[in-house]
Amino acid sequence: MKFNIQNIEFEGERTEHKVDDLSPSIVRDFNKCILCRRCVAACKNVQKIGAIDCINRGFKSCISTVGDHSLNDVNCTFCGQCIEACPTGALHEKESIDDVWVKLKDPDTHVVVQTAPAVRVALGEEFRMEIGTNVTGKMVTALKRLGFDKVFDTNTGADFTIMEEANEFVERIQNNGVLPMITSCSPGWVKYIEMNYPELLPHLSTCKSPHQMFGAVIKTYYAQKEGIDPNKIYVVSVMPCIAKKFERQRNQMQNNGLYDVDAVLTTRELARMIKQANIEFTKLEDSNFDDPMGEATGAAAIFGTTGGVMEAALRTAQDTLTGKSLEKIDFEAVRGGDGIKRATVNIAGNDVNVIAASGLANAQTIMEEIKSGKADYQFVEIMACPGGCVMGGGQPIKSSKIRREVDVRALRANALYSIDEKSVIRKSHENPVIKKIYKEFLEKPGSHIAHELLHTSYEKREKYNI
Numbered sequence: 001m002k003f004n005i006q007n008i009e010f011e012g013e014r015t016e017h018k019v020d021d022l023s024p025s026i027v028r029d030f031n032k033c034i035l036c037r038r039c040v041a042a043c044k045n046v047q048k049i050g051a052i053d054c055i056n057r058g059f060k061s062c063i064s065t066v067g068d069h070s071l072n073d074v075n076c077t078f079c080g081q082c083i084e085a086c087p088t089g090a091l092h093e094k095e096s097i098d099d100v101w102v103k104l105k106d107p108d109t110h111v112v113v114q115t116a117p118a119v120r121v122a123l124g125e126e127f128r129m130e131i132g133t134n135v136t137g138k139m140v141t142a143l144k145r146l147g148f149d150k151v152f153d154t155n156t157g158a159d160f161t162i163m164e165e166a167n168e169f170v171e172r173i174q175n176n177g178v179l180p181m182i183t184s185c186s187p188g189w190v191k192y193i194e195m196n197y198p199e200l201l202p203h204l205s206t207c208k209s210p211h212q213m214f215g216a217v218i219k220t221y222y223a224q225k226e227g228i229d230p231n232k233i234y235v236v237s238v239m240p241c242i243a244k245k246f247e248r249q250r251n252q253m254q255n256n257g258l259y260d261v262d263a264v265l266t267t268r269e270l271a272r273m274i275k276q277a278n279i280e281f282t283k284l285e286d287s288n289f290d291d292p293m294g295e296a297t298g299a300a301a302i303f304g305t306t307g308g309v310m311e312a313a314l315r316t317a318q319d320t321l322t323g324k325s326l327e328k329i330d331f332e333a334v335r336g337g338d339g340i341k342r343a344t345v346n347i348a349g350n351d352v353n354v355i356a357a358s359g360l361a362n363a364q365t366i367m368e369e370i371k372s373g374k375a376d377y378q379f380v381e382i383m384a385c386p387g388g389c390v391m392g393g394g395q396p397i398k399s400s401k402i403r404r405e406v407d408v409r410a411l412r413a414n415a416l417y418s419i420d421e422k423s424v425i426r427k428s429h430e431n432p433v434i435k436k437i438y439k440e441f442l443e444k445p446g447s448h449i450a451h452e453l454l455h456t457s458y459e460k461r462e463k464y465n466i
């Protein structure tokens with residue numbers, strides 16, 4: 001206006017890029033890219049993967065993969081850290097929102113939703129609430145308003161994971177099994193080890209991740225209990241993670257020809273659905289998760305942060321080995337934001353060396369130690385995202401200014417530790433829902449049926465399928 005410019009005669013040349021939407025987790029639309037290279041720094045420097053890089057010079061510069069192949073066909077782990085760094089949306093998750101709306105409108109489908117621990121301490125940020133606000137009650141109300149038939153808590157699934165994982169750890173110790181045992185609930189990490197260290201796969205726990213275990217229980221125990229045909233149940237997982245979209249469609253994640261989980265929404269996608277439905281999130285009353293699988297422990301809540309899975313498993317392992325309900329349940333040494341935390345904990349009179357690592361660069365350090373035979377530890381927790389699920393690739397995106405000024409990880413993680421502290425039950429094996437389902441259906445941790453439904457296997461993957 002100031003210079004009275006009425007029209008621009010020069011349109012300028014534009015580069016056209018084909019949108020890459022072949023992977024189950026990420027869409028690359030480089031027509032929106034401003035070549036800031038933050039995604040490259042996240043992938044190459046933070047995660048030490050290097051699946052994407054800047055190629056060509058001048059006007060032809062662009063971000064690409066080896067041979068310009070789809071992210072589906074290169075060494076991408078689907079950790080989503082590049083999405084968190086991208087300021088324009090040129091990289092984003094592959095949406096499942098439309099599929100879920102279709103099922104919600106179908107009267108013949110029983111749509112069950114479950115929400116991961118880290119979602120409840122970040123979802124509020126999409127509605128301008130303070131970072132790390134615990135919005136569990138509002139989130140459950142919103143999900144009920146969206147039309148889900150049942151709203152369950154993935155934390156209950158995390159309690160199943162601890163039962164199985166602690167049992168597997170104790171068995172490996174007692175029977176000279178492969179040690180160190182490494183956790184398997186982060187699908188980006190699982191894809192990483194399958195691609196980069198397949199010879200170390202026997203170290204990986206055979207436990208499925210919490211939402212997969214829970215999906216399997218919903219389509220068997222819950223279906224029988226409620227008299228619902230499992231073919232008519234559609235399980236939706238709301239996750240802080242985009243690698244879960246890849247995980248849910250793995251061949252190993254099926255039982256009787258049915259996938260454990262049918263769709264995965266990120267925290268951001270759930271917020272978009274709530275906005276599409278014109279729900280005023282901040283004004284919602286609180287609601288509770290539904291019975292019969294809505295009760296979870298404090299141990300499950302801390303799954304969402306680095307060191308949490310380890311701490312939850314140690315609480316159950318020490319009670320199992322001593323046969324007592326021990327009062328010391330806070331394992332401070334595995335808490336905090338350090339990328340690698342090493343500690344020695346005494347369990348039933350034995351010193352056990354443990355490590356909690358987050359971020360794939362740190363995972364590489366640990367893998368090299370194990371490979372070289374230098375590892376003198378027995379239990380390792382690894383999360384693909386630096387800081388764990390609270391900083392997952394499906395969480396609300398924070399500008400670089402906020403990330404510089406505020407410790408987002410600590411605020412979200414502290415909210416989870418606060419949920420744990422306030423929980424009446426803080427050990428997975430003391431959850432009455434878990435006890436009931438083992439008694440009525442799963443028999444005991446590590447039983448034949450538990451193995452069929454709650455455990456999985458892995459496969460060596462080529463780094464480049466091209």
Ligand code: SF4
Binds near residue numbers: 076
């Ligand atoms: S998802 Fe992770 S591994 Fe894949 S390109 Fe992005 S940062 Fe790299």
Ligand code: SF4
Binds near residue numbers: 034035040085086
């Ligand atoms: S972060 Fe986004 S905008 Fe920046 S270079 Fe990567 S894809 Fe392009």
